[in-house]
Amino acid sequence: MGEASSDDFCHCQGCLGKYSLLRDEENPQMAKFERRLPCFGCGIGWSSFLLGFLCPLLWYYATILYFCNYYKRDPRERPGLAASAIAAAFFTTATVITLSIVLIIWATE
Structure with a gap:
């Protein structure tokens, strides 16, 4: 400079x-x-990712923000929102597999 x-x-x-x-x-x-990011400087994405372990609905909220291009307002939000979207995908996959196994076991009894 x-x-x-x-x-x-x-x-x-x-x-x-x-x-x-x-x-x-x-x-x-x-x-x-x-300027600082919202949510104590972590940003909405990372806050949603961390709090999603307590309430997984926050992962889905951050996923919606990610696919609606919320990160265009502030590019620093993109990694946290992407991490929440990945966590939501894993959680959904694990839930579907678990429910499928439970239904198969329940149907065979």
């Missing part, structure tokens, strides 16, 4: 010019991603 001009430095009393502003000259849109 090179040298920062004197206009790029913070002029508040606490900093006294020690810190420069973070900006990407090539892509000014990146400045909007400097």
Whole structure:
């Protein structure tokens, strides 16, 4: 990025010019991603993934957000939403297999 001009430095009393502003000259849109993610900084995707172990419906909620391209608002959400979608697929598969086995055993008795 090179040298920062004197206009790029913070002029508040606490900093006294020690810190420069973070900006990407090539892509000014990146400045909007400097804010924290929702859900304590983890993002909706990772929060849904972790809380999905307690309530698997959250995996399905995150899967819907993933397929509706919610991550286009903030690309940092994409990995967490994808992980929740994969967890939902595994949970659904495991549930179908378990119920099939239970029904087969119940039908043979």
